[in-house]
Amino acid sequence: MPERAKVAVLISGSGTNMAALLYASRAEDCPYEIALVAANDPAAKGLRLAEAEGILTFALSHKGMPRAEHDAAMDEAVRGSGAQWIALAGYMRILTPEFVAAWEGRMVNIHPSLLPKYTGLHTHERAIAAGDAHGGVTVHLVTTQLDEGPILGQTPVAIMPDDTPESLAARVLIAEHQLYSRCLAKLVTREKSPEWLLEQVRSRASVLPDAEETLSHGMACFGIAKGKKFAYFSSDHHGDGRTALIVKISGVDEQALLIEQDEARYFRPAYFGDGWIGIRLDLGDNDWDAIGERVARSWRAVAPRKLTTLIDAADAF
Template identity: 75%
Template sequence: MLERAKVAVLLSGSGTNMAALLYASRASTCPYEIVLVASNNPDAGGLKLAEAEGVATFALPHKGMARADHDRTMDAAIRHSGAQYVALAGYMRILTPDFVAGWHGRMVNIHPSLLPKYTGLRTHERALEAGDSHGGCTVHLVTAELDDGPVLGQTAVAVMAGDTAETLAARVLIAEHQLYSRCLADLVSRATSPEFLIGEVRERALALPESDEVLSHGMPCFGIVKGKKFAYVSNDHHGDGKVALLVKISGADEQAQLIENDPARYYRPPYFGDGWIGIRLDLGEVDWDAIAGWLERSWRSTAPKRLTGLLDAADQF
């Protein structure tokens, strides 16, 4: 049975985009489910709809609260729900950097323009004033900068003769309802997609000096050009069902300690011995900075001193 990613939706108003996400999630093939709808407005129509549909809700008025305190309480409610992702759906609050950082790469927003055009408000009016041929909408990852995160998808909507901001907005809203669920489904699916995970490892491994990639025993393998190998990516190797990074470590003691501390993530890779550790990448949340650190450490164990010296020198700048 498909294990679905858990999503919390934040809204402030009627919740039409939340409804689109919720009803899309009812399809048997949808890779996510809505586990919480939360709002800074206890009277938000979206809360009433979620309650009617049997979805857990949480409301906390922001008036009289410091922004950081409000965000911390909202964050606690989201985490208590078990949510792994957050979708903003008309949440009319500027989030604190700490809140955003806590959901890095796992919080999405939909904006009614073709970003980078028209961040902020009055998007349809601005598109019409500029004489644009198209308006549209964008789904993007949320960063500390307003409407500035990496774009996950866009839909252009033609401007028609005689359009007003209201008529254009109505058609863009239809596009929003179609786009948001697709982009959210793609985002949660890639967390366990072998192609995505291998690509993320590849980007970091090949950024190391004089590294290259070959295929070895059916696995992507990274090494020093014409030298030793420092990393492999195992993708269901011998039918083990795992997508994992294999890197060099100091030996059996470190291997045993890592496995004891986190047996779900670390394991002893068959055929590789005590000097290697397997690190699961397909558990839904990957600390890619930590993976980059593991790759660099393993690279250093195989690279000649002339290369490690160059990297040390570069790190000083």
């Protein structure tokens, strides 16, 4: 079985969503495991459950501590557990921008409304007062803007004529427990999903001047319109079991140097020759800024001078 992604769950109270994530992780086909349950309140009931289930715990009261100092301590505990992802589950703290930036794209939260409706608190009261047909739950990535990160999944929950905020909250909680584990499982595996990886490559290649996407030899490829190709996306091509980006480089010396530096990531792509390098994208730890630079450099290698001159002029400003 493939190695499971390690997740730290941050809580402040009873930890019912933490429990749902934990018990979902016990399924044989779940792609994640809970490496740590951490709380900003040593009396949080969820800590006792985690301990009983054999999960590593960490608790540090935020009272009397500067916010940045407390976040730094939580970050150290999370990293010490080996966790690669963070799931917030009733963690009642506003995180510092520095903490959020350090876990960009790898920290999720669950919110009891159908975002973008009703960010913040008292979501059920507000949905009922507005006469909405449905409340619901949203799982989203965490950004510095409260409850405004990219949405990973939602479940609507019907509002009954006699609902109170408490009765609606009870049904929404059932939906939360169902949705959170599914979204987290999908998130921790997407960095090895060919469809998601292709979209990341496409977003970086398609913004380059006169770039167009076509299909060549069963691979998605990107080139200058009516011109040469500068990037190929390979997924299990010829049964090699790899998902990779193939881009142009300066030649055999650079190719050999890259492979020597990281032979697990770089390879000589068959049928392409010494002027190209294959970059594995399915290892789960891509530096997308560096990959974007590789794609742009490859584009520049084949682009006509009139296009590169325009780019150089724009960069000068």
